[in-house]
Amino acid sequence: MSDSTDGGAGTQAAADGGATSSAPSRRSLLGWGGAGLALGAAAAGGAVAAVRSDGGDAVPAADTGAAVPFHGVHQAGIATAVQDRLHFAAFDVTTKDRAELVRLLKDWTAAAARMTAGQTVGEGAYGGLAEAPPDDTGEALGLKPSRLTLTIGFGPSLFAKGRFGLEGRRPEALVDIEKFPHDNLDPARSDGDLCIQACADDPQVAVHAIRNLARIAMGRAAVRWSQLGFGKTSSTTPEAQTPRNMMGFKDGTRNVSGTDTAALDQHVWVGAKDGSPWMTGGSYLVARRIRMHIEAWDRTGLQEQEDVFGRDKGEGAPVGKAKERDEPFLKAMKPDAHVRLAHPDSNAGATILRRGYSFTDGTDGLGRLDAGLFFLAYQRDVRKGFLPVQRSLARHDALNEYIQHVSSAIFAVPPGVRDKDDWWGRALFS
Amino acid sequence: MRAVRLSVVTAATAAAALAAVTGCSSKSDSTSDGAIKVTASDKSCEVSKTEFAAGHVQFAIENKGSKVTEVYLLFPDDRIVAERENIGPGLKQNLTAEVKAGSYEIACKPGMKGSGIRQKVTVTGGAQTPKRDPRLDAAVAAYRTYVQQQADDTLPKLKTFTDAIAAGDVEGAKKAYAPSRIGWERTEPVAESFGDIDPKTDTREDGLEKGQTWTGWHRLEKALWTDGRIGDEEKKLGVQLSTDIADWQKRVGTAEITPTSMANGAKELLDEVARNKITGEEERYSHTDLVDFKANVEGAQKAYELLKPVASKNDPALTAELDKQFAAIEAQLDKYRTDKNSYDFTSYDKVGESDRKQLSDGVNALGEPLSKLAAAVAK
Numbered sequence: 186m187s188d189s190t191d192g193g194a195g196t197q198a199a200a201d202g203g204a205t206s207s208a209p210s211r212r213s214l215l216g217w218g219g220a221g222l223a224l225g226a227a228a229a230g231g232a233v234a235a236v237r238s239d240g241g242d243a244v245p246a247a248d249t250g251a252a253v254p255f256h257g258v259h260q261a262g263i264a265t266a267v268q269d270r271l272h273f274a275a276f277d278v279t280t281k282d283r284a285e286l287v288r289l290l291k292d293w294t295a296a297a298a299r300m301t302a303g304q305t306v307g308e309g310a311y312g313g314l315a316e317a318p319p320d321d322t323g324e325a326l327g328l329k330p331s332r333l334t335l336t337i338g339f340g341p342s343l344f345a346k347g348r349f350g351l352e353g354r355r356p357e358a359l360v361d362i363e364k365f366p367h368d369n370l371d372p373a374r375s376d377g378d379l380c381i382q383a384c385a386d387d388p389q390v391a392v393h394a395i396r397n398l399a400r401i402a403m404g405r406a407a408v409r410w411s412q413l414g415f416g417k418t419s420s421t422t423p424e425a426q427t428p429r430n431m432m433g434f435k436d437g438t439r440n441v442s443g444t445d446t447a448a449l450d451q452h453v454w455v456g457a458k459d460g461s462p463w464m465t466g467g468s469y470l471v472a473r474r475i476r477m478h479i480e481a482w483d484r485t486g487l488q489e490q491e492d493v494f495g496r497d498k499g500e501g502a503p504v505g506k507a508k509e510r511d512e513p514f515l516k517a518m519k520p521d522a523h524v525r526l527a528h529p530d531s532n533a534g535a536t537i538l539r540r541g542y543s544f545t546d547g548t549d550g551l552g553r554l555d556a557g558l559f560f561l562a563y564q565r566d567v568r569k570g571f572l573p574v575q576r577s578l579a580r581h582d583a584l585n586e587y588i589q590h591v592s593s594a595i596f597a598v599p600p601g602v603r604d605k606d607d608w609w610g611r612a613l614f615s
Numbered sequence: 616m617r618a619v620r621l622s623v624v625t626a627a628t629a630a631a632a633l634a635a636v637t638g639c640s641s642k643s644d645s646t647s648d649g650a651i652k653v654t655a656s657d658k659s660c661e662v663s664k665t666e667f668a669a670g671h672v673q674f675a676i677e678n679k680g681s682k683v684t685e686v687y688l689l690f691p692d693d694r695i696v697a698e699r700e701n702i703g704p705g706l707k708q709n710l711t712a713e714v715k716a717g718s719y720e721i722a723c724k725p726g727m728k729g730s731g732i733r734q735k736v737t738v739t740g741g742a743q744t745p746k747r748d749p750r751l752d753a754a755v756a757a758y759r760t761y762v763q764q765q766a767d768d769t770l771p772k773l774k775t776f777t778d779a780i781a782a783g784d785v786e787g788a789k790k791a792y793a794p795s796r797i798g799w800e801r802t803e804p805v806a807e808s809f810g811d812i813d814p815k816t817d818t819r820e821d822g823l824e825k826g827q828t829w830t831g832w833h834r835l836e837k838a839l840w841t842d843g844r845i846g847d848e849e850k851k852l853g854v855q856l857s858t859d860i861a862d863w864q865k866r867v868g869t870a871e872i873t874p875t876s877m878a879n880g881a882k883e884l885l886d887e888v889a890r891n892k893i894t895g896e897e898e899r900y901s902h903t904d905l906v907d908f909k910a911n912v913e914g915a916q917k918a919y920e921l922l923k924p925v926a927s928k929n930d931p932a933l934t935a936e937l938d939k940q941f942a943a944i945e946a947q948l949d950k951y952r953t954d955k956n957s958y959d960f961t962s963y964d965k966v967g968e969s970d971r972k973q974l975s976d977g978v979n980a981l982g983e984p985l986s987k988l989a990a991a992v993a994k
């Protein structure tokens with residue numbers, strides 16, 4: 186959770202100018218719920234097709250069911266408004282044939298374009314040959330697009346020597362993430378050659394998307410691990426309510442805004458001069474499954490809980506301040522407070538865009554809630570974003586007593602699919 | 616394994632065929648006029664009429680040869696319409712069957728072996744059966760032969776196993792256990808189509824219904840590997856397994872098999888692997904799952920190879936993919952045996968999680984295109 190909780194929040198400060206200055210106008214939308222989300226996202230460049238304009242805050246976003254455009258300069262699912270649900274899957278490429286991998290990426294792109302538009306895969310879920318299994322698995326029939334976004338990433342192992350001839354194209358920024366103190370990583374649910382992040386307001390829509398892409402991949406790529414998420418733990422629309430994480434604290438108060446193009450260009454999107462031209466317009470994704478020791482946390486006194494974070498539990502205000510969005514005074518916090526350690530001022534301005542989700546995978550064999558944060562962070566360069574922040578957190582964060590990082594992965598997330606002739610990863614493979 | 620997955624159509628057909636043989640043959644004694652004469656010798660099979668009307672058809676069989684023979688009336692795909700076995704030299708027997716219009720074959724099998732001496736016959740009148748694709752009929756007939764062969768080959772291997780059980784020889788029985796199952800595993804969808812045999816022979820402990828007595832291979836597997844002893848109860852179960860498998864071997868020729876059921880049967884064999892072998896559930900005591908796995912793949916491949924001439928015309932991309940994936944899964948399996956001609960596979964409890972995952976990925980890679988084979992055949 187680390188930076189996810191609030192650390193990253195503060196991270197934004199360095200580039201905050203734009204977001205803060207435009208904040209008042211958006212602030213007025215606070216409490217409008219879905220409508221606020223819609224406006225924020227629309228301002229982001231029409232990324233979200235009209236959600237609802239009647240402003241009814243009683244209408245959950247999921248009911249609006251809009252489609253997010255699939256084509257664009259950047260992939261949807263990064264700066265676009267965060268949906269309520271997640272199904273994230275990492276894949277191992279099982280074919281050794283580069284042409285087959287390219288074919289898979291093209292097949293995936295075609296299916297993704299259809300599914301994000303709310304359409305079925307291939308020839309649909311029924312009506313075809315009686316002897317053949319239908320192309321589409323069918324569980325999303327009748328459901329709206331639900332703002333489904335599908336975002337692909339390429340892991341370091343895809344660039345390994347002797348695999349697909351990509352070793353010369355591995356970006357320097359796609360680093361191998363070091364092992365941090367206290368990490369207890371499960372290799373079986375870490376890493377991966379490819380990843381697909383499916384976000385939607387309806388869990389069935391997100392699961393349907395991953396299920397169909399996994400099926401299309403069979404024989405070429407196999408699911409290595411996957412994670413379901415609910416209750417977004419951070420938002421790219423700061424004018425909307427700040428969600429709470431599983432520890433009950435508001436999370437992502439100061440996340441990078443999806444409308445702040447200056448901050449996005451500075452901290453999230455890879456620039457043309459960043460070293461790997463094929464990544465221009467893309468981003469780097471770090472995924473960490475962070476298990477929370479929920480029962481221990483729940484037995485912790487309120488004062489300690491607030492000290493651990495450096496914010497109060499009710500309002501979410503930084504220590505000594507009254508409002509959630511008040512500028513934090515770091516020195517007022519304990520030296521090991523999460524917000525203080527994660528703040529950009531403590532990390533040479535390191536800034537990331539967080540898009541994590543809470544998860545609860547039932548209980549472990551000991552009856553403990555298997556819950557926590559599935560941390561997802563996008564940044565222009567991991568070496569200047571996640572790594573310095575996590576190095577600091579892993580060593581000193583008071584929160585470490587209540588959390589454990591159990592999986593880790595990094596992916597190069599290529600730029601957007603421009604039009605119907607383009608496909609995921611074209612710039613890398615061409 | 617799957618407790619009861621009775622194919623209603625199949626069971627009904629088989630029952631009808633049996634009824635035709637048994638129920639009606641007694642009647643035929645009194646009405647032997649108009650019967651079609653089948654004269655069998657060691658080298659010939661003469662039929663007095665090769666074209667006759669649909670309905671109650673009676674055959675008057677005479678064995679003029681020196682060997683015990685049997686006579687079959689067969690559909691074009693070799694499914695048995697009616698049969699009379701054990702006709703000794705010089706004996707006469709009657710056989711009656713309810714026959715619809717269409718093409719059939721009569722086969723005499725001197726020595727009760729092989730595919731027999733064949734004679735084509737045509738049954739006229741009534742509703743004509745729909746036009747059939749001879750290439751697919753040939754595929755089904757060849758698959759039927761394969762299925763019968765597997766059942767025939769299973770009997771001696773099972774005998775080795777049950778003899779060891781009868782002798783109280785735990786080690787011998789352990790060695791003979793997995794080989795005794797190969798023929799069954801290769802043709803499991805057909806074996807399972809007889810809803811009553813599978814629950815008696817291949818049920819796992821967790822598959823038992825309340826009140827059901829646990830019999831068959833897995834019950835003995837548990838006794839051998841977990842208890843390490845053979846008692847009177849086990850000896851009785853060994854005898855029963857022999858009886859049940861002999862029953863299967865006798866009835867397997869009557870199974871309803873169609874080109875699409877062959878294709879789907881191949882897919883089911885892979886599903887079978889994905890469901891119970893990859894997890895190690897099937898052979899949880901003996902850990903011989905990879906032997907079953909191999910047999911399932913072989914059975915699927917046999918069905919596929921027979922359908923391939925048709926499928927490759929209708930969907931060449933699919934058959935290219937299937938060829939590739941069958942080769943891939945075989946190569947993967949070969950990593951778990953030192954001698955490629957033996958069925959001595961690595962014990963499945965020695966196969967690690969990541970290797971199981973790879974096998975699972977391989978099964979999915981094959982199972983997914985295999986699920987499209989039936990459509991490619993039916994097009």
